[in-house]
Amino acid sequence: MNSGLSLDGKTLLVVGGCGFVGSNLIKLILKKYNPKEIIVVDNLLSSETKNLPNDKRINLIIGSISQTEILQKINPALDYIFHLACFHGNQSSIASPIQDHENNTLTSLMLFDFFHSNKNLKKVVYSAAGCAVADKTYDNPTATEENAPVSLFHDSPYSISKLIGEMYGNYYFHRYGFPFVKARFQNVYGPGELLGAGRWRGTPNTVWRNVIPTFIWKALNKEALPLENEGESSRDFIFVEDIAEGLISCALSGVDGEAYNLATGEETKIIEIAKIINSLTENDGNINLLPKRDWDNSGRRFGSTKKSKEQLNFTTTTSIDDGLEKTVQWFLDNFNFIKGSIEKHELNMSKFN
Ligand SMILES: NC(=O)c1ccc[n+]([C@@H]2O[C@H](COP(=O)([O-])OP(=O)(O)OC[C@H]3O[C@@H](n4cnc5c(N)ncnc54)[C@H](O)[C@@H]3O)[C@@H](O)[C@H]2O)c1
16 A cells, blocks of 8 residues: 555654554554654543553553653654643633643744754654645535635634644744645544543543544443434544544655545445444333534534545555444453443533533
8 A cells, every 4th residue: 555665673662652543654654664763652631551552662652742741751853743732622622722732822832843853754644634724514514625725713712723733733834844744634533542641631522532432431321312403413434444544644655745535435424324323232222312512513424435535545445344343342342441431521511520
């Protein structure tokens, strides 16, 4: 799938590497390549160190990438940077816009500024968000392309921060030749997305994260699945191992300054996801129809796969049915770990009941 280049013998930095996507990326890199060192910087805001594989090539630095003393601890002989840190997610950012700024905007600026003149760097891959670019529509959507126009009006500070990260990276690319590539994710799901991971961030959605892990947990506990907007919204759901492959493709084959969608190109309605999960978990099909979330105007969307297929030779390989089956199995295998992670937020959650 890649250009013949390799991560063998290379020194990598994964910012946010204890998180859902970061830890899956590290596992895939260790499976496919033999890197010299993987430096992980993470302040554990939305993750647990248990996510990281136990491997002597991993060097974990706990702290925020927006702090100079943390940046100074990183081996400057870096070949590749994967920047996956964020203030997770939309609703936490609405609850705490300043914390979002510190962990989702300042992080990108500090990282790019610190390394912008590092001549050893081959690529800096930024985890951009397809949702920040997609058109807001409930009508039949068209596939969002990389050059789609971007609105100046956004539903959340999170979305704004993800775009500012792109803009800062573009600035350092134009001005200094910083080898910056944007990987625009659609909605990622899969094993390792730990409900309740990290610290409370001011809303119960700290615990529930995204729709798929929330549905699986509730279905395994025989609860009704909450379907906002009657499940008519849709997303392009991409399995986390496919995202990890796409990130590696961006690092090895991406052209500096370019954006690439990491997408399946397929639209799936939330109600279809609910039905598959209820069937896989033998939940009795309970569904709780709710109104649209007041802040969420994203409607229906999916990403165009054309450019990443043509230029990176990247395509996804996991179908939604297979991916959901693997994810349900991960929940079953880690049930008590997930339960404990959710329970540590119970006192905070009770304030909202
Ligand atoms: N999961 C998705 O569906 C999705 C979609 C679009 C974009 N993304 C982007 O992909 C990236 C990874 O997402 P994820 O789902 O793995 O989220 P995650 O919350 O699991 O991972 C983010 C990681 O960043 C760490 N972090 C936060 N602030 C930090 C700081 N100041 N310094 C160092 N580390 C810090 C967190 O502790 C966590 O480990 C994020 O940038 C996110 O915006 C994700």
